[in-house]
Amino acid sequence: MRCGKIIVRDGWVICPVCQKGKLLKVRADTTARNLPRKCKRCGQETLVNIEAPEPASKVTSA
Numbered sequence: 001m002r003c004g005k006i007i008v009r010d011g012w013v014i015c016p017v018c019q020k021g022k023l024l025k026v027r028a029d030t031t032a033r034n035l036p037r038k039c040k041r042c043g044q045e046t047l048v049n050i051e052a053p054e055p056a057s058k059v060t061s062a
């Protein structure tokens with residue numbers, strides 16, 4: 001996982017700048033790619049990258 005310094009705490013992506021603001025609520029299966037979220041606390045915009053934890057087995061129907 002080579003995203004930035006995204007911190008997830010209690011199901012929330014925490015702002016890496018001030019480390020206090022909540023940027024985005026995430027679930028275990030949440031994915032995001034270059035999702036810009038602006039911190040309400042410090043006003044800095046951060047690109048959120050969240051990769052899927054485990055790739056689900058692909059179901060290919062012929």
Ligand SMILES: [Zn+2]
Nearest residue numbers: 015018039042
């Ligand atoms: Zn912030």
